[in-house]
Amino acid sequence: MADIDWNLIKSFVTVAETGSLSAAARKLSASQPTLGRHIGELEQALGVTLFRRGRSGYALTEAGATLFERGKAVSEQASAFSRLALGSVEAIEGTVRIAASEVVAAYVLPDMTARLGIEEPGIEFEIVASNQVENLLRRDADIAIRMVKPAQNELVARKVCDIELCACAAISYLDRRGRPVGPADLVDHPLIGFDRSDEMIRGFTQFGIPVTRSSFRFRADNQVVLWEAVRAGNGIGLGQEPLADRDPLVEKVLPGLPLPSLPVWLAMHRDVRSSVRIRRVADFLHEELKRYSAGTGANSAR
Template sequence: MRAFLATAEEGSLSAAARALKSTQPTLGRQVAALEESLGVTLFERAGRTLTITGAGQDLLEHVQAMGDAASRISMVASGQSQDVAGTVSVTASDLFSARMMPSIIAKLREVAPGININLVASNKVENLTKRDADIAIRHVQPDQPDLIARRVADFTGNIYASTAYLDAKGRPESVDDLAIHDFIGAEDIPRLIMALAEFGFPVAPHQFRAASNSGVAMWEMMKADLGIAVLPVILCAADPLVEKVLPDHPDISFPVWLATHRELRTSRRIRIVFDTLAEALQEMH
């Protein structure tokens, strides 16, 4: 299992062998033995290139969870989580940082009171390879080859408005009724219009009466009865003054990725924060 996990995360047997301080032939035999014992193909092999299969991807999530659990058990057993100290910087969108990260940071204080968190609230895709942050929470899969990335959950979103706005403007009964409503947009409105159309929400450019590059600002404008906005279900469902505009319309799914440097394998404080973030995001999901 360790050989499979390292190969999947590192992208090749040779890189996995270096990470585990083993040899490529040894890891190759271990992965092949795992495939034989499970009766599935975990990697497609084309020359020196390995591509994880669907069966391998399904297994990977469970093996990662096993690895996280083993790491936490080891740390708790040795008291390491209490002894680890230092600062870890985490970057997330401004809305996620403001509305969801405080409770996660509180949990981190319980797990490892010696670790300080520097929260970088940014809607830019921070470059971890340039040390903009130690860990990034992203909604797109990082493509830098020297990062470790894990898809930890799939959150959902939909179109929401304040109860006061809908009382004043009327509640749409179908997507066609959206044509008379005001919308709150993100910075790239043409891209947002395309995304909304893909999910069955036809919206015209003139309907965007307000826009911002800040998720927090969009949230506050929606709360101030300025129109309809695309927002996460987890935030809106908890607010009694906010309503889903079309209650029966399917939610929009979006992934949540954690990404970090390869120091995850050697830095205890980054490992603790990464694992706690993963667990908290899965619980929220």
């Protein structure tokens, strides 16, 4: 049997971990047909069926399960080799893949990458917009901006800042419905919040504000959708204070509301921190995120 392309193994491991071609394609930034072809080629090369295909996705066969752990080890070793090679590259050019939350990816990073792109035209950016913790160990991203400290020993994480949260609404909405004077007034306003999480309900209850699921007239689990709902005038929601401060359509309310802050961590794998390219991007993001949290970024107009 000829040597097997490690990309086939990487595709096999990712499909096994995610359970479907579509999820694996998103994770690897590849197409579903490519991954399907990889699985077929690997099965043909090994002479075994690795997955049971069904409507619910891809499930490992007994043979596939036996090979999964070995394949995962091979994939991680190949990724480690890639990281070490990347760490030795000195030119400030090439691609840097950044993982960030939906809100940061949509409203904060584009301005920063545009300005860094002027200073470093050789750098290309790939943004992974997700609230899930990206697996830096397997190079799903080069740099991750996270609201929790990564726990893996192989990762280097720097605490950047704390981003304050605020209650806010569209100015058009407040002009129409009135501005709440105290927290108790929130029961008279439609709220904007999560659909499948009761985190905000529990938070308001702790403040002594009796809200229920029906109090949240607009519900979604995508944070970009929630922010756009605030801007469009659907009611009162929560947002990042520096984002609200710079938005001419939005006004903060109830400044004394005891909301938590978001700790911001910048993380990368130890093996790539010697890369001049990745280090340049990480240092730039570190300073710009601090400026953003302090309300002194380029777009802090209000």
